[in-house]
Amino acid sequence: MLSAGLGRRVLSLFVTTPTPARAAPVHRRRARTQRPTDRSLQARFRQLNRELFEGRLPALPVRLEAGLGSCLGKAYYVIERSGRLRPTRISLKQENPWTERFLRKVLVHEMVHAWAYQTHGETGHGRQFWKKMASVGYPRGHSWRDAGQHERDVW
Numbered sequence: 001m002l003s004a005g006l007g008r009r010v011l012s013l014f015v016t017t018p019t020p021a022r023a024a025p026v027h028r029r030r031a032r033t034q035r036p037t038d039r040s041l042q043a044r045f046r047q048l049n050r051e052l053f054e055g056r057l058p059a060l061p062v063r064l065e066a067g068l069g070s071c072l073g074k075a076y077y078v079i080e081r082s083g084r085l086r087p088t089r090i091s092l093k094q095e096n097p098w099t100e101r102f103l104r105k106v107l108v109h110e111m112v113h114a115w116a117y118q119t120h121g122e123t124g125h126g127r128q129f130w131k132k133m134a135s136v137g138y139p140r141g142h143s144w145r146d147a148g149q150h151e152r153d154v155w
Contacts, residue, residue, distance in 0.1 A: 033097035038063050041092065044107060052136045057114055058087065062107070065091035072096055073106045075113035077123075085121050087114035099148060108136055 036044075041062040049057045068074060073092045077085045090110045092103075116122040116129045130140050 033099055034103075036064065036092075036098060036103060041107070044104070045090070045111070048104075048108060048111060052108065053111065053115060057111060057118070060087055060089050060114060062090045062092070064094040066094045068093045073110040075110040075117070077114070077117045083121075085117035085123070087117045090114065105138060105142075108138065109133070112136065 041064070045060065045062045049055055065074075068091060071093065073090065075090050076088045078088055080086050090107070092098075092106060092110070098106075112129055112132045113123075115132055116126065120126075120128040122128045133139065133142075
């Protein structure tokens, strides 16, 4: 009840405000995943070796491998008698549903490890590793704005 001095007011229980126009829903095109073959991985390795490393990496076997745990890929090396590191092979996670661009990124990542072993004797994600990654188009922390479900780095 309102007091007599304020006059009569009508309060509405329902407030109507203009509804903003809704943006059309964003539909991301689902990235096609694939299961590469060992033969196709070898061909990719050779092509990327020529394109990004001037053919300087040794011809390493590249294979899909089960049981890499949370790793998407791994570059292996041996320590020679001289103390130099020599890359021996690259494995990529068999269970991962690979998109074309993510497969390329992970393979390049492992190839850069092999390059760092061979060229600088560096293991892990050291300074030379990240300099080379940036020079081949994948700076530290690289991710795509439209990264799909299977295109996220695992650290």
